[in-house]
Amino acid sequence: MSNKVKVIPCSGIGKVHGLLAREMALKIVNEICPEVSQTECLAYIVTGDQDIRDRIQSGKCITIDGCPKMCAAKSVAQAGGIIAQEFRIVDTLKEYRGAKPGNATALNEEGWKIVDETAEKIAANVKDIYGEE
Amino acid sequence: MEPIKVGVISCSGEDCLGGTISRLAARKILERIRYGESVTICLPLFIAGGEEERGFAEAYPTITVDGCGKYCAKRATEKLSGKVTDVVQVADIIGKETAERTALSSRNLTPEHREMADKVAEEIRIKFDRIVEGNFKK
Numbered sequence: 001m002s003n004k005v006k007v008i009p010c011s012g013i014g015k016v017h018g019l020l021a022r023e024m025a026l027k028i029v030n031e032i033c034p035e036v037s038q039t040e041c042l043a044y045i046v047t048g049d050q051d052i053r054d055r056i057q058s059g060k061c062i063t064i065d066g067c068p069k070m071c072a073a074k075s076v077a078q079a080g081g082i083i084a085q086e087f088r089i090v091d092t093l094k095e096y097r098g099a100k101p102g103n104a105t106a107l108n109e110e111g112w113k114i115v116d117e118t119a120e121k122i123a124a125n126v127k128d129i130y131g132e133e
Numbered sequence: 134m135e136p137i138k139v140g141v142i143s144c145s146g147e148d149c150l151g152g153t154i155s156r157l158a159a160r161k162i163l164e165r166i167r168y169g170e171s172v173t174i175c176l177p178l179f180i181a182g183g184e185e186e187r188g189f190a191e192a193y194p195t196i197t198v199d200g201c202g203k204y205c206a207k208r209a210t211e212k213l214s215g216k217v218t219d220v221v222q223v224a225d226i227i228g229k230e231t232a233e234r235t236a237l238s239s240r241n242l243t244p245e246h247r248e249m250a251d252k253v254a255e256e257i258r259i260k261f262d263r264i265v266e267g268n269f270k271k
């Protein structure tokens with residue numbers, strides 16, 4: 001079973017926050033550091049199937065949640081995953097006061113800037129966590 | 134008669150293209166095709182939320198939109214919320230091999246991907262209208 005760091009976003013469907021989380025995770029696992037990170041489908045984790053529980057329990061996880069409901073973090077914890085770090089988009093957006101990043105369907109230029117910059121920061125943590133393994 | 138609202142829940146899977154398409158198609162229904170007549174919920178709120186969230190599939194006739202044959206949205210909804218009224222499965226529409234490709238950032242979507250999302254949205258619309266026309270009310 002892979003010990004890559006699992007980056008799990010909430011992908012919330014109703015607001016831009018979920019899309020920001022999703023795009024950050026995809027950028028990290030597909031572009032910035034695919035050699036040390038991977039993602040899993042959160043909906044699969046929510047099913048509670050043994051197969052995904054086994055996978056989520058191998059290696060450490062970073063969760064990225066859109067809002068204080070913390071769906072990704074709670075679902076990963078319920079599946080027995082070890083969460084090394086929890087990120088919240090609402091906190092990230094405090095660094096971009098007044099930002100209008102787009103909507104739940106599509107990001108605009110401002111949204112992509114937030115994704116690119118924050119994904120780099122989270123990826124640095126991914127690499128540190130992988131290095132500690 | 135009070136118009137019914139129909140729930141649309143996508144798996145939004147992060148690990149394969151089918152999940153990306155499921156999310157895009159669901160957003161299309163919610164935002165344009167059946168705007169005002171459709172409602173959704175973040176699927177993991179069935180774990181992280183409260184009684185109100187878990188009551189979603191009891192409150193609305195619900196269509197789940199899944200990226201692949203694992204049917205995570207359907208199974209999670211039925212396990213944690215209630216029986217779904219209909220299902221749409223992306224791989225049935227765009228092919229298993231395509232649906233299992235790597236999940237795409239919305240930045241890298243091509244016209245071909247948008248066409249896939251349109252096809253899936255049309256399938257959702259057909260099932261959606263069937264529910265409304267059947268005057269199905271939970």
Ligand code: SF4
Pocket residue numbers: 010011012013014015017018065066067068069070071072175176177178181
């Ligand atoms: S954390 Fe918030 S935005 Fe993300 S899935 Fe949960 S309710 Fe939706």
Ligand code: SF4
Pocket residue numbers: 041042043044144145146147148149151152199200201202203204205206
């Ligand atoms: S149905 Fe398939 S694409 Fe959707 S969450 Fe499950 S495994 Fe991922």
